Amino acid sequence: MKPIILIIACFCILSVQAQTSGTKATLNDKSLVKDSSGMIYPYAIWQRLYQTGEYGIRLLNAASDPQEFLLYRFSEEQMKVREASMPKPRESTFFRTGNTLRSVKMVTMDGKKYNLKELTGKVVVLNFWFINCPPCRMEIPHLNKMTDGYKNREDIVFLAIALDQSYELKEFLKELPFNYGIVDGGGYIAEQYGVKAFPTHVVLDKEGKITFHTMGYGAGTVPWLKKSIDAALGPQALGTE
Known part of the structure; x- marks a missing residue:
């Protein structure tokens, strides 16, 4: 059996905060992403942090080249609100809701x-x-x-x-x-x-x-x-x- 690896979060990473105040912004490996202290994060790091669901990214400076984004951590209250509004993940193709599993x-x-x-x-x-x-x-x-x-x-x-x-x-x-x-x-x-x-x-x-x-x-x-x-x-x- 050749396993298939899925990272659902990656499919939405480029559309994060795609528009702010009417300005289009696309996140990619060339984007400048930093936190409130000014620390700049490499692509692999900010992408992984974002995928945890504990961080958000918003457009900071649309006029800069490359465009600048702010990486911020959600507060506990923000996390609760965010998690409550998240859409249900898609079902797998291997099981069916309501069925029972063969015992093992x-x-x-x-x-x-x-x-x-x-x-x-x-x-x-x-x-x-x-x-x-x-x-x-x-x-x-x-x-x-x-x-x-x-x-x-x-x-x-x-x-x-x-x-x-x-x-x-x-x-x-x-x-x-x-x-x-x-x-x-x-x-x-x-x-x-x-x-x-x-x-x-x-x-x-x-x-x-x-x-x-x-x-x-x-x-x-x-x-x-x-x-x-x-x-x-x-x-x-x-x-x-």
Whole structure:
């Protein structure tokens, strides 16, 4: 199986603040992007920051050549408003909302055994990924932050199904911990479900039905994951951070 890597956020990067006060402005690798202190950011850096969904970019000086843009971080309140208004990410082509998954047995790297058919009564969150997938790596810190809000709950299971082998993952996770239960050598599971693009996310409700699924990573991925998890958990989910 040849994996397809998707970064949904990249498709909108060039249209950020395309018009300000009637002036057209296009963001590209030649744009001059700086923060309020005047520090200039290389293209690869500001693009990655923007893709996290925690930063905005607006036109600062249309008359300059190249045009100047301001990179700014959203406040916590701005983030909440922004996340609440984000459109739902497109569904993956591998799953169908309302269906149940064929049961599969999994063992995480820390020795915990799971069987999907035995997880009825729990919300299950699946992430299909692999180490050499840039958007997979990019979303991990944000997924970790999300899971922190559920760390005291026993009715939710987070499983990250990796294509990589344990010896590769052990080295990778030393540098970038991932707070999901890590299933190594999960290529056969991805193939069983027909997953061919990464990352792919799936949320199963307490009856084992698919309530949310998407492929790729964009600014709306994690907020909609959390919305879907909270909806699946029910009223008791209120108050999670």
